Amino acid sequence: MNQHLMADIKRTAASADKIGAIVEFDQVAKSYGAVCALQPTTFQVGAGEFFAVIGPSGSGKSTLLGIVAGFVPPTAGAIRVNGTDVVSLAPYKRNFGMVFQNYALFPHMTVAENIAFPLRMRGVSKADTAERVRRMLGMVRLANYGERRPMELSGGQQQRVALARAAVYDPLLLLMDEPLGALDKNLREEMQEEIKKFQAALGATVIYVTHDQHEAAFMADRIAIMRNGRLEQAAAPRELYERPLTPFVASFLGEATLLPVKEILSQKGEEVVVKTDSGLKICATVRSIAQAGSSICIRPENVVLGAASKCANSFSGVIEEVLYTTGSIRYRVRLADTQTLLTARIPSHPDIALLAHGERVEVGWRRQDALLVSGD
Amino acid sequence: MRATAGTWPVARWGVLGFTAIVLVYLVIPTLVIMPLSFSSESFLRFPPPGFSMRWYEAFAGSADYRAAILNSIKIGVPAASLATVLGTLAALAVVRGKLPGRRLVGALIIAPLVLPQIILAIGLFPVMIRLGLIGTYPAILLGHTVVCMPLVFITVSSSLRSYAPTFELAAMTLGANPWNTFRFVTLPMIKPGVIVGFIFAFTFSFDELILAMFLTSPATRTVPRLLWEQLNFQMTPVIAAATVVLLVLTMGLLLVAALTERHTRAGRRTEG
Ligand SMILES: Nc1ncnc2c1ncn2[C@@H]1O[C@H](COP(=O)(O)OP(=O)(O)O)[C@@H](O)[C@H]1O
Ligand SMILES: [Mg+2]
Numbered sequence: 001m002n003q004h005l006m007a008d009i010k011r012t013a014a015s016a017d018k019i020g021a022i023v024e025f026d027q028v029a030k031s032y033g034a035v036c037a038l039q040p041t042t043f044q045v046g047a048g049e050f051f052a053v054i055g056p057s058g059s060g061k062s063t064l065l066g067i068v069a070g071f072v073p074p075t076a077g078a079i080r081v082n083g084t085d086v087v088s089l090a091p092y093k094r095n096f097g098m099v100f101q102n103y104a105l106f107p108h109m110t111v112a113e114n115i116a117f118p119l120r121m122r123g124v125s126k127a128d129t130a131e132r133v134r135r136m137l138g139m140v141r142l143a144n145y146g147e148r149r150p151m152e153l154s155g156g157q158q159q160r161v162a163l164a165r166a167a168v169y170d171p172l173l174l175l176m177d178e179p180l181g182a183l184d185k186n187l188r189e190e191m192q193e194e195i196k197k198f199q200a201a202l203g204a205t206v207i208y209v210t211h212d213q214h215e216a217a218f219m220a221d222r223i224a225i226m227r228n229g230r231l232e233q234a235a236a237p238r239e240l241y242e243r244p245l246t247p248f249v250a251s252f253l254g255e256a257t258l259l260p261v262k263e264i265l266s267q268k269g270e271e272v273v274v275k276t277d278s279g280l281k282i283c284a285t286v287r288s289i290a291q292a293g294s295s296i297c298i299r300p301e302n303v304v305l306g307a308a309s310k311c312a313n314s315f316s317g318v319i320e321e322v323l324y325t326t327g328s329i330r331y332r333v334r335l336a337d338t339q340t341l342l343t344a345r346i347p348s349h350p351d352i353a354l355l356a357h358g359e360r361v362e363v364g365w366r367r368q369d370a371l372l373v374s375g376d
Numbered sequence: 377m378r379a380t381a382g383t384w385p386v387a388r389w390g391v392l393g394f395t396a397i398v399l400v401y402l403v404i405p406t407l408v409i410m411p412l413s414f415s416s417e418s419f420l421r422f423p424p425p426g427f428s429m430r431w432y433e434a435f436a437g438s439a440d441y442r443a444a445i446l447n448s449i450k451i452g453v454p455a456a457s458l459a460t461v462l463g464t465l466a467a468l469a470v471v472r473g474k475l476p477g478r479r480l481v482g483a484l485i486i487a488p489l490v491l492p493q494i495i496l497a498i499g500l501f502p503v504m505i506r507l508g509l510i511g512t513y514p515a516i517l518l519g520h521t522v523v524c525m526p527l528v529f530i531t532v533s534s535s536l537r538s539y540a541p542t543f544e545l546a547a548m549t550l551g552a553n554p555w556n557t558f559r560f561v562t563l564p565m566i567k568p569g570v571i572v573g574f575i576f577a578f579t580f581s582f583d584e585l586i587l588a589m590f591l592t593s594p595a596t597r598t599v600p601r602l603l604w605e606q607l608n609f610q611m612t613p614v615i616a617a618a619t620v621v622l623l624v625l626t627m628g629l630l631l632v633a634a635l636t637e638r639h640t641r642a643g644r645r646t647e648g
Contacts, residue, residue: 071545091548092557104546108564117560121551165550175549 020048020205021081021172023068028077030063037063039230040077045205045222050196052208052216054252055226061209064226065177068207069098081173092121097166097204101178103158105150111161112137112146118169136164139201156187163195167202174199174206180215188212192219213253217241225249241299243287246375250297257303257342259296261372272372278339283312284370294374300330302369303344305355311364317342319359324348331355333363406623413616420611431617441618444602448582451513451598455520456577462521463528463577464570468562470529471536472544482533489526496523497590504591511593519591520581527580528573535569536562568640575633579626 023045030038038060045051053061066072068079070091078085086094105114112133119129137143140160142153150158159179166174179195180188196219199206210216216223217237224234225248233245237253244250247258265273265281272286276296284296304311320341321332329352331344342363346352355361408422416426435441463485469475470482488496500519501510509515543565547557563570585600592601599622606615 069545069549071548090553091545092551092553094549095551096549098546098549100542100546102540102542104542106543106547106561106564117547117552118550121553121556169551 019172019203022047022083023173023205023207024078024080026078026080028064028067028079029075030060030067030072031075036229038067038074041231043224043231043234045207048203048205050199050206050208050219050221052210052220052223053226054210054213054216054223056252057211059226060229061211061226062177063229065098065175065207065209068173069096069175070094095169095171096173096175097169097171099159099162099166099174099176099179101181103150103162103182105158105161105165107149107151109150110146111142111148111150111153114150114161115146115165115168118165122169132168136168139198140164155183156191159183159191160194163198167198167204170202170204172204174202174204176206176208178210179208180210180212188215195219217253223253225252227252243371244297244373247295247297247373248375250295250371250373255300255343255345257298257300257340258373259298259340261294261296264291271367274372276340278335278337280315280335280337280340282370283367284372285368286372288374291374294372297371297373298342298365298369300343300345302365303333303342304364305331305333305344305346306362312367313370314362314364317361317363319355319357319361322354322357324354329354331361333361335363409616409619409623412613413620415613415616418612420613420616424613431613434612434614435617435621438614440602441599441614444597444599447592447596448598448600451516451520451596452578452581455517455524455581456574458517458521459524459577460528460570460574463525463573464532464566466525467529467532467536471533472541482529485529486526488523493523493584493586497587500587501590510591511596513596516588516591516596516598519587520584523584523587524577524580527576528570531573531576532566532569535566539565568636571636572633575629575636579629583622583626 025041025043025045027040027042028038029036029040041064053064055061063072067074068086070086070089074087077087079087081094105111106117109117115133115136116129119132124132133146134143137146140163142157142160142164145153145157145161150161153161162179176195180191183191192215208216208219220237222234222236223240225232225240227248233240233249235243240249240253244253244256247256250256251258259280259282260277261274262277263275265275267273267286267289270285270287272284274282274284274296276282282296315335317333317335319331320334321330323330323332327348328345329348331346333342333344334340335342344363411424412420412422413431414427414429415421415424415431416428417424466481466485470478470485475481496519500515500522504510504515504519507515509518543561544557547561548554552560582598583600584598585604588598588601589604592598597605599618603615603618603622606612
């Protein structure tokens, strides 16, 4: 991002000392006949918050966003924006900005006409419109592209036009449905930063749907994880990663070895000793009352290889798979119980000798690093 | 289709051969008309013994033809306009709407085009008599609207299907009410389909004979009906000259339609 843009953004930010909307979801649900696209869902998005929604395809992310935008009438529940229920309000009266995955830029209008469109719908004067379009084009670094057609721009440029069009009327809430889904990886990362800065300048609340967990973790203040039309957990990225409530959350965000628990042997406060389905005895940590049928979650970077006897949990195993990824080495270790396949990741370094396939190795992890999570 | 033809050369040659036969049997007779219209003789004979422009002069000077052409335009333009409005609305309802049984409705709308016109003509004839409209402009105008509407319905439907409804959703989030969404987004997007549909509709009405025979009177007689009547008692090359004029006009309009379509398809491609 260049100096010029930063200056532009700061100037706009100074002039727009407004704050985004508070959005409350109150038992919002949607079914299509017998298909339940969204189970009753309640959560709140704070003013100016960047709220990401992630989950596998078909988990109800777009449905959730469509309900907020007004395309999808909910079967039940209320959505309050700054205290007012918007469910019965037509989409064009809601005054939210929305960015679509394929941008949905009108091909028969120029870039400037596209950005001017929402102002034109609002009866803004010609002079005022021209000024705001010009400022917006500067903000997304497309000052000289106003007369082009959208199809003459690159994917990233089209994305920025879509952003400008959705923001030119200063909406208090911006909705984005996989806005970077069509871009290649490098451009996506560049745009992630740009969108973040853009949001900071606007002060708007953002609800951002993506299926990319890294994108969500990088951009969002909080992330909601959806599964089968249900919101599994909504929390800050770090909390979500370090304290997942369910095995699904644990495996969806980052990588995790999940060991199904057969029996709780003892619990003392947060400390718990369990026996896994495969018969391993493991010392673990739990946030609430330990239940049978839960799982142990171990993050790969918390697994210690070799000299593991200091750990509360220490086992011997055999290397089954070695994979070098940039900066780290990923091992899959078959534990002595023969059923458990543990994933370990250690930072790579020229001094470290790779362990070979079939080699015996001591593995271990601390009690704090084995998290008991409930549910399936 | 193309994959099949490409896989088996036999199939490709078969298709080519079939196309050639169709061309020979359908197009060549049409082209025979052309030299006939320049004939120097006063009855239709092939090959013509000499060249002259006299039949074109006769055609241009004929009050009957002039009246018939005017009638054809007076019927074709409003019928095509009406068909364009109704066909576009029907396409919007069937492609974008949520009404139940949309497929069935779509099939019913296309029916007048697929069914033999004679059936429609036999059905409309007593109805128009009952309404006291037989032989008037509204009678043939309505009849042509019914058969032209499917043409517009088909071209506009395919325009609507060529892009995702996300554009309309986007317009709505940007503050456009349903009418403005249609006016500023949907209509410009389907414009080629609407134009091509109108041209098809007008050409169809201009060339249509069967409904015209049942529903027009000498006062509202169209060009095809006049040609038909003249064929029955005078076989002069004026008919050939009139046919050629009709043919050139129709081909010209269809060419415009084809160009409109190609232009937009080229535009879409660079966009995609
Ligand atoms: N118009 C619709 N009619 C019927 N089912 C739908 C419709 N839209 C979405 N669904 C269903 O609702 C569920 C959630 O879809 P969606 O919200 O699009 O998921 P996501 O955006 O997370 O991929 C899916 O099972 C999908 O099949
Ligand atoms: Mg989706």
